[in-house]
Amino acid sequence: MSAHTSVLGTFEPGNGWLFRLPVGAKYLILLALAVPPIFIFRWWATLAGLVLVLVALLASALGLRRIFAFGWYIWFFLGLLAIYQAIGLRWEAAFVTAGNMLLAVLAARMLTLTTSTADLLDALSRGLRVLRYVRINPDAVALMVALMVRSIPFLAGSIEDARAAARARGKERNVALLLTPAVVNAVSYAQRTGEALHARGLPEEH
Numbered sequence: 001m002s003a004h005t006s007v008l009g010t011f012e013p014g015n016g017w018l019f020r021l022p023v024g025a026k027y028l029i030l031l032a033l034a035v036p037p038i039f040i041f042r043w044w045a046t047l048a049g050l051v052l053v054l055v056a057l058l059a060s061a062l063g064l065r066r067i068f069a070f071g072w073y074i075w076f077f078l079g080l081l082a083i084y085q086a087i088g089l090r091w092e093a094a095f096v097t098a099g100n101m102l103l104a105v106l107a108a109r110m111l112t113l114t115t116s117t118a119d120l121l122d123a124l125s126r127g128l129r130v131l132r133y134v135r136i137n138p139d140a141v142a143l144m145v146a147l148m149v150r151s152i153p154f155l156a157g158s159i160e161d162a163r164a165a166a167r168a169r170g171k172e173r174n175v176a177l178l179l180t181p182a183v184v185n186a187v188s189y190a191q192r193t194g195e196a197l198h199a200r201g202l203p204e205e206h
Contacts, residue, residue: 011116016060018114023123026111029056034107037100043092046099053106062113070105078102 013019018026033053037045057067078098085094112120128136165181 011113014061014114016062016114018056018060018110021114023115023119024127026115027123027127030107030111033110034100034104037096037103041096041100043095043099046096046103049103050099050106053103053110057106057110057113060114066113067106067109070109074105 021029033049033056037049054067058064078101081101082094082098085091085097
């Protein structure tokens with residue numbers, strides 16, 4: 001599919017400082033940037049978070065086009081959030097709500113654009129080792145995260161492809177033409193994923 005632009009981005013090796021940073025440190029930076037503005041919920045905290053994450057990305061030799069290449073649907077959703085708050089004349093909430101969502105996306109891309117998926121999942125698996133004490137396999141949790149990361153761009157791309165096909169037929173407002181192909185692709189993707197996991201002996205039998 002031609003429209004599968006990932007929300008989280010695709011890793012490509014680089015020489016910026018974020019590329020050289022340990023994965024654990026990147027996770028901590030992500031949390032430090034994205035979490036505090038959610039609890040503070042003031043415009044200045046959100047703006048500061050956005051400025052800091054953009055500075056970090058630009059300082060790592062990631063251009064604006066690559067930083068913001070996460071698809072029209074994210075901008076559409078952010079616009080809806082802002083408009084919903086603005087209708088009630090809650091101007092600060094309009095900026096903070098949409099801004100915090102954008103900050104979370106950019107902070108996640110700061111991690112995924114500069115780190116391979118394998119390294120991310122290895123670090124996550126190591127961090128989740130404590131789950132073994134409650135009889136949860138951390139490798140299985142990491143695998144679920146990997147499937148989620150792969151599924152998001154695929155499903156988003158399915159919707160975009162269906163939208164493009166409906167537009168070509170002059171029926172862009174036909175909900176059935178938009179949803180039916182996306183649902184069929186989602187079911188097919190789930191079946192193929194399940195077959196691949198089963199071929200690898202997953203999930204484990206107990």
